Amino acid sequence: MTAMPASSENSHLIGQQGGRKSLNTPALVLEKAAMLRNIERMAAFASEKGVSLRPHAKTHKSVDIATLQLEAGAKGICCAKLGEAEALAAAGPIPNILITSPVVSAPAIARLAKIHGETEALMVVADHPGNVSNLARAFGEDAPLGILIDIDPGIHRTGVASPDAALALAREIARQPSLRYRGVQFYCGLHQHIKSYAERRAAIIERTGYLRGIVDQLADAGFVPEIISGGGTGTHEIDAELGLFTELQVGSYVFMDNEYGECELFGDAENFEAALFVDARIVSCNTPGMATVDAGFKALSTDGGTPVVTDGAPDGAGFIFMGDEHGGLLAADHEFEHGAAVTLQVPHCDPTVNLHDVYHVVDGDTVVDIWPVTARGRSR
Template sequence: MSALSDDRRLHGHLIGQQGSRRALNTPVLVLDLDVLEANIAAMARKAAAAGARLRPHAKTHKSVDIARRQVAAGAFGLCCAKLGEAEALAAGDIGNLHVTSPVVSPPAIARLVALNGRSPGLSVVADHPDNVAALAAAAQPDAPLTVYVDIDPGIRRTGVAGDEAAVALARQIAEAPSLRFGGVQKYCGREQHIEDYAERRAAILAQTEALKGTLTALAQAGLAPPVVTGGGTGTHEIDLELGVFNELQVGSYVFMDDQYAACQLGAAPGQPYGRSLMVDARVVSANHGPLVTLDAGFKAFSTDADPPQVLAGAPDGARFAFMGDEHGALIAPGVGEALRPGEMVTLAVPHCDPTVNLYESYHVVRGDTLVDIWPVSARGRSR
């Protein structure tokens, strides 16, 4: 862009100034670079040790800058929930992009085929023969489009419903001159957030046994999938242990929002990843003893989860409650005397993916110093 973003205009001069986090206009999306880099490195080591390919999900961060760091740490490529995300990452020279939702409308298929011509390693999922036929008609044999069979894990959102349908769709893809059969995808989204590790492991064991049946049916039909992709932050340790997936689509491990922080991710106690993403807000009114008002409301956080936890800047036990689009309340005995207007409070992110989509930039910090401002490259790219 020729014009500065609003965040660059407001805060660009603060980059590199010691303590500059305290001078940011709020509410602001803050990313701890040290924790982010540690999370990226830890997941890369785990996948490499297990011999699994890592293709993290960009729907979490929508960021070319973060994608580049994941690839530099060993990721094969990135997953994208929507075609628009893939277009944004491709513009940042990120390759081996995999679109994890079906692309079905004629204008979107035209965009997909065009992207396939300029983005090496692009792939997409399909779950219906009509969609495969449309993809085959639009793609070209001299630049075949790689298509994966999407398998329904039982939530009936997307995916083929049974082994017979999986075999038929894989055969249709493999026989189309303009398509290439890439493998299968199974994403068990419902299981990712089961908080108890033993309960989550039992659920994934059942899903994995069903997936093994599908893979056997495909192999018996001469269609053994070269790549079996899926998994997520909540189940990655179990998935690596079971060894059926040879590619992992982990996403939220880079940030560790409230929803994943509530889950025991491994058999051992404790969290292997740190919380890197947060929102800084300020007190704008403090006229009542048990309550102060912050400048962060519905427009600062996703609202599909519990209200954000208070991380810093407030008395112990203070809790946040939404007070409308622009404001939130911080509630605790005596908080109105403890905090004054202008003081900063740091809040956790309840659900990272939709919260990130509310902001134009990450304000990247080391400690209390702003070190960079990264655009949310695929913000709003939901089609």
């Protein structure tokens, strides 16, 4: 595993039984055994269903976790941004990276050309002929860049907007000797968090029908996709059942945050295990039934609701954000202990991870390692 950052103020706790309770907080905490079970479970699922895994590293931004996923059988990884790919490839090596957002600006394309020369089997998505032309000028026939056509699933964020546009882009890519058409990407991000399994399944069946029509049109024109990449933690079981994707871009399964914890991910099975937490500490408790902890907006993402208190407070205790540095615990008639440790399950894992420098990897209450968040802040 990667050497921990020398500046980590909690490194002296590694190996100390019960050291988790002494962490300098707020601290991002990873329960390793639960994470490994999640990785193994998803790998076994993919093997059974005959589909490949390309886990999304935007979730964890960690060369250590990406390596574990590859060792478990993943064919490669996804990165949302070029900067993530650069960081993970430099710390790895991590081969077979797909960058799932278009790389458009001239400086970014120059960086893409550099990492392409240093990384095995790099691919990127495109959704515009102008981008394809600019990419083609930056690469050579001796080492063509792999391209997936990004297809808009209906949210109008990125992706070609029609079957005809997909076909036109495939023809444009094929005309460029420095590029190699590899297939398509189709990521239904908004569908991942539909709470009802039945409603989510119905929505994905409809969207997959749309994608199937595009794939058929491409194939009829001689552009059979080698790769059909997409799906996610929320839809992976349904995606595998429908049998169109060749690989799944699952991400949050490795940690399970509150957003996914509230969804029926499976028709007849338990969800993945929660493995990612922020440990905090009570710094004030002068108001009856209320305490203040040292974790606020700077320690926890806010776009997925509020964290769930899993330890250090009574069952059912609530959490409220109280500013940049603080959060509040609410439990009527409870007398909180000043200085006590509190564990919070994160609302949304991806942006929460991006707020921290390191993972404190634990086995029970023992800190067993400290891993860097390798691609923290690499949003360009």
